[in-house]
């Protein structure tokens with residue numbers, strides 16, 4: 636099977652490419668516009684021109700996206716290309732509308748035209764997996780979990796743009812019969828995550844002895860999933876999922892931000908016994924909350940577990956420990972990003988928006 640992976644040079648996209656090349660006999664076309672959040676280093680071990688080819692293409696560019704379908708003739712698409720940082724979506728929402736909504740529309744249209752040109756057997760087996768987030772469901776209170784039937788109530792420009800893209804994907808199935816599936820996953824963590832996101836940001840700042848800024852009171856809850864478990868779930872949905880269905884993916888690992896940062900500090904203390912800023916937890920500082928910060932996400936993933944037999948393999952504490960170790964062992968990668976593209980500055984706090 637040949638799979639077109641969009642967002643291939645990003646955090647989850649590159650993990651998907653590495654998984655597909657290492658663990659399956661699929662060949663992969665990796666597509667990415669190479670934005671600030673990407674890194675070709677994440678693909679170095681698979682980018683050998685054998686079963687993997689890379690295309691630098693913007694998903695918003697119809698001519699280029701159509702060319703990729705025409706030249707590579709994929710059997711399936713895993714669509715991950717997106718703008719993904721909630722804080723940036725508060726600062727520059729237009730980029731999120733363009734990439735996440737217009738980009739998804741452009742890809743769906745190119746996929747549809749290509750798919751209609753296929754013969755009957757290839758049309759029947761073709762799949763388009765649109766990868767989305769649990770954030771489309773909005774915020775939970777202390778109880779309950781998101782099911783596939785939970786109504787959409789996105790709160791940030793990021794989650795609203797992803798929700799719109801989900802609706803487009805669903806509509807392209809409903810109207811044109813394009814064989815679409817949608818997945819909604821909880822927060823991922825693991826190797827090569829861009830250091831603007833909570834876990835790598837805290838590791839990087841902790842390593843440098845900088846304050847560890849926790850938004851608000853730190854009691855916001857996220858359900859954490861190791862990235863390799865997520866990509867295995869995506870491959871499972873692609874092979875076994877029912878066309879037209881959506882599947883929630885979660886780690887069953889709800890933690891407050893305070894718990895996550897404390898665990899990172901404990902791992903840094905353990906791995907760096909001679910660090911001058913030990914104990915790292917003394918670096919924690921509470922800062923102004925994100926505007927509209929959702930309180931709690933928790934995912935009910937019984938559908939993918941029961942129907943498709945997927946479940947996460949990685950315990951959160953073990954996965955987090957491995958992730959901290961990975962960032963220490965691959966410090967050159969994150970240090971280069973820190974020195975050239977993003978150095979931990981606060982985003983998503985426009986002065987006029989700060990409401991006590």
Ligand code: NAD
Pocket residue numbers: 641642643644645646647648666667668669670671672673674692693694695714715716717718719720734738766767768769797819820821822823824829
């Ligand atoms: P990421 O920001 O690390 O990677 C996104 C990739 O998309 C980057 O390599 C970027 O260059 C590429 N990209 C951006 N705009 C593009 C464009 N116009 N054309 C082509 N490529 C473009 O994000 P990620 O964390 O890997 O997330 C991937 C997908 O998974 C996103 O759709 C996101 O909404 C979804 N998701 C992420 C999480 C998470 O916790 N990270 C959870 C659930 C769902």
